[in-house]
């Protein structure tokens with residue numbers, strides 16, 4: 090813009106103004122934006138502005154082979170990629186009428202739960218950072234790295250594993266791996282009291298998060314909220330228990346709930362889920378040595394694999410909520426249509442727009458983190 | 470969008486002849502490389518390896534690099550992954566707001582050649598067509614160690630004066646602008662006065678102005694008061710602004 094084109098703009102005097110919150114803002118999660126209208130520092134209207142991370146996944150998947158899509162799906166949700174692989178593989182298995190060996194199912198559960206722990210550590214670290222407590226974030230990220238190390242040894246990738254394929258998993262674990270899993274679980278469990286002292290019972294956090302962004306159970310159900318956010322309103326719904334997949338029906342775990350439905354409750358539910366996930370991982374570690382057998386079934390030549398025509402919807406419980414894949418095959422070697430039902434697209438768009446109204450500007454970031462929205466999955 | 474052939478001065482030729490001035494320049498570059506503020510724009514999935522690189526485990530701060538929240542005070546612009554076209558506009562706006570000297574690092578294969586999304590309709594494939602990139606860190610995604618190593622490389626290049634992408638942006642502004650117009654349409658404009666800045670830094674050359682900047686000047690009009698995003702009364706109807 091050349092200087093001669095600058096010109097003063099006059100606005101009518103008003104207490105209200107609009108602010109772009111994001112996309113490049115330290116308080117916002119990822120590349121996502123909110124446009125907020127403020128009266129003083131209270132939000133009177135908010136509008137989600139996504140699309141910065143849009144890559145057109147559902148279209149890209151139609152152009153690639155069934156097996157190639159395995160490399161694509163984890164990219165949909167970066168902090169918690171494993172449920173994406175598992176859910177897509179399950180959909181392809183349903184279409185093919187394929188049995189997954191039992192050992193592979195236990196391995197998948199182990200992977201899902203480790204990924205859930207990593208994602209929760211990351212999320213409440215982020216929530217702490219938005220209330221000014223950066224130490225918790227530093228600790229959370231460092232502890233999450235312990236789990237990434239396990240993944241790296243197991244699958245070769247820190248963040249994206251590309252380990253689950255239709256029909257099972259790629260390979261078995263390395264020798265002695267379960268001991269290291271137990272060690273890491275002991276370590277993370279020993280850290281939980283520290284987190285409680287530092288963050289969850291911290292008066293700064295309790296005062297700021299209590300009554301921030303509340304929603305009641307009926308609103309949550311109307312808005313399509315799932316996962317920890319729904320459980321924070323007092324409803325114990327969990328896909329793992331209510332529509333069991335893999336071997337979750339043989340595993341013993343509780344579904345933690347909280348009643349108030351505010352930011353505090355949502356983060357507290359995640360804190361308790363962390364404990365449940367550690368409990369599940371322990372059970373899997375105990376069970377795995379007694380389950381032997383192959384880790385994958387024979388699949389046809391993946392480069393010329395025509396999946397029988399049909400359609401299916403599979404769902405899993407990811408760390409953010411119910412994740413589903415709707416897959417249609419027309420009998421060809423590529424999917425005819427794939428639709429991803431991501432939990433974050435509800436949480437970050439309609440729910441966030443409603444919850445932000447009435448909050449103060451400095452709490453908007455906190456509400457977003459307490460909803461645990463994952464922008465790449467919103468935009469896809 | 471044809472490549473213009475402009476003699477680019479090498480770093481050796483740029484050295485001043487006065488020995489005292491040269492010592493001074495060395496000192497300035499040394500200090501510059503040891504204290505950098507980094508603006509990381511989480512454009513894509515590579516951003517997930519940045520928190521481990523910045524926090525306790527790998528601790529980027531020991532290299533003198535700290536995150537910064539505003540573009541005006543930042544030295545490095547970190548592009549962490551694929552850039553969708555909507556994001557690219559914001560990236561260019563951010564880049565033009567930064568004060569010179571400024572450096573751009575492209576993390577992830579997606580910034581190099583499109584990576585996983587080579588056939589996507591929504592992403593820009595090659596970042597260096599739109600912005601001068603000083604350093605690429607390839608990988609899908611690069612590990613925190615690779616990010617740190619990349620930062621060390623950038624520090625070396627700043628010390629030796631090779632990291633001069635920002636000068637290139639002023640020298641060949643017309644070419645960069647042409648690529649941007651090709652992607653965003655002919656009425657693309659930003660609030661920064663890049664041509665004025667180029668002459669301020671004494672970097673205006675034959676490639677600074679050309680057919681694309683003439684097009685820009687034709688379509689530049691005084692800024693209109695921005696139409697409101699919300700209708701009066703708090704209704705959330707969207708008005709005026711195009712979706713990109």
Ligand code: SF4
Pocket residue numbers: 164513514515549550551576577578579580584585608609610611
């Ligand atoms: S290179 Fe890989 S990790 Fe990086 S942005 Fe592209 S897909 Fe994501």
